[in-house]
Amino acid sequence: MAREIEAAVQMKLYTMTKRKLAGVFIIFFLCFSLSVVVGLLGPQVVYTDAHEEELMTNVYGAKMFSITTGMELNSLNQQLWLLATPSARPVENDTSMEGEVTPTLHLFYLDDEGVERPIMYKPGPDHKRVISCSEQCNTLLLFHLGYIDKLSYKVTVQLEGLDRIGLFDSVLFEFKTYKSAFTQLEIWFRAFFLALTFVVTIVYTRSLRIYHWKDWSIEQKWMMWLLPLLLLYNNPLFALAFLLSSAVPPVVDGIFQAFFLSSLLLFWLCIYHSIRQPKRTFCKFYLPKLMLVGLIWLSAIVLATWQAINERTDPGYNYKVDTVNFTGFKVLLLILASLYTLYLLYLLIRDFIELRNVAYFDLRLKFTAVFMMIVFSISLAILVLRFGTGILDENFVSDISTHYGSSAEFLTFYGLLNFYIYTMAFVYSPSKNAMNESRLHDNPVITMLTDSDEDVMYGSADETAYRPLSRNTFMNKFDADSD
Structure with a gap:
């Protein structure tokens, strides 16, 4: 067939x-x-506003950090991230530390008069983050705002459980946002x-x-x-x-x-x-x-x-x-x-x-x-x-x-x-000599039988015109033509 x-x-x-x-x-x-x-x-894509907060007490988990964005924001900044990177104290015979902390966040925005207004949201049941320290500690993503509609934001952060992991000198907080x-x-x-x-x-x-x-x-x-x-x-x-x-x-x-x-x-x-x-x-x-x-x-x-x-x-x-x-x-x-x-x-x-x-x-x-x-x-x-x-x-x-x-x-x-x-x-797109009077069959047999040798630019007509497309493809057609 x-x-x-x-x-x-x-x-x-x-x-x-x-x-x-x-x-x-x-x-x-x-x-x-x-x-x-x-x-x-x-x-550059990202603007970083860094704030390093020292830890002066042994009760690290109870310390409350307060960080405010240091730049004036607008909607062109698109999004806002807050990241935290703890800095661990060197301890003899202990090259690594790992554990979980639970960040507690309170978000505020500053209005035109500089008054703090809380941002109400329902915190999820589990916000635990894993801290892993060897030569340096990994960075924790604390929160992410997908839209910026205020000029300035303030965040208070409490890292519960930090004291149970090890000894830390400070925490580097970084606000990151897109540049306008x-x-x-x-x-x-x-x-x-x-x-x-x-x-x-x-x-x-x-x-x-x-x-x-x-x-x-x-x-x-x-x-x-x-x-x-x-x-x-x-x-x-x-x-x-x-x-x-x-x-x-x-x-x-x-x-x-x-x-x-x-x-x-x-x-x-x-x-x-x-x-x-x-x-x-x-x-x-x-x-x-x-x-x-x-x-x-x-x-x-x-x-x-x-x-x-x-x-x-x-x-x-x-x-x-x-x-x-x-x-x-x-x-x-x-x-x-x-x-x-x-x-x-x-x-x-x-x-x-x-x-x-x-x-x-x-x-x-x-x-x-x-x-x-x-x-x-x-x-x-x-x-x-x-x-x-x-x-x-x-x-x-x-x-x-x-x-x-x-x-x-x-x-x-x-x-x-x-x-x-x-x-x-x-x-x-159609070529200049594309025909509409009759349907041009997109088929090597019909195309190459009507083309001259000069028209066949890719491959030899003698070699390819009668090569089957797949198993038994066109074989009946060729038999009929030869008869």
């Missing part, structure tokens, strides 16, 4: 010479490098990418408007889906986070980003499978992929919203004190990520085995695979440089280490994904 032929509008990818295709990659790297350079020249200059850079570049994505979406849509959607290739259909999602990833509602004292804007931003990234994962699975599978039913083709990627998306959304909502009701909440639930979600995400990676590798290996010598099909496969590996390698390199060997440690939403470490980090991630989608939209 002959394989069903899939109709598709001819893409620019088919008409590009190797020199033009190399030029596309060069332009991509130039744009990406420019975003990195701008990020390197940008402002970085927030302004983030707003401007998100707006820039948002506007640029809107223009690319309009141009790409106009290029396909004269063709029936049934004639679009699978790549062209996916670009029509990913471009609007990229608009959400750049978030047209981002500025609302600085106007509304609510958990809704940051949660919506997280949902938008998770939705786009999950769709990108689904795109890779569908593309590598669809090249060998022109007949795509929902239950057999899309449903298994939707279930796998959907579980990844749902887990990420639950973790993000769970953290944000808990912090709104209790700033002292931290995921590390909710170990059971957090560990369960973390294990689930690792299992799903492993399954996704194995499935993607299986599709890639099978595609290269069956299509490596089929003209045009192998071009689609190689371009998508090489471009995906470039994006994946850059992302992985950034993560390794950012987190080092701690990339799999329990770092998550409220921990500063999971936020941007520099302006270059922010622009690298946003520039990489935006320019990646723009490049694919250009390459997959």
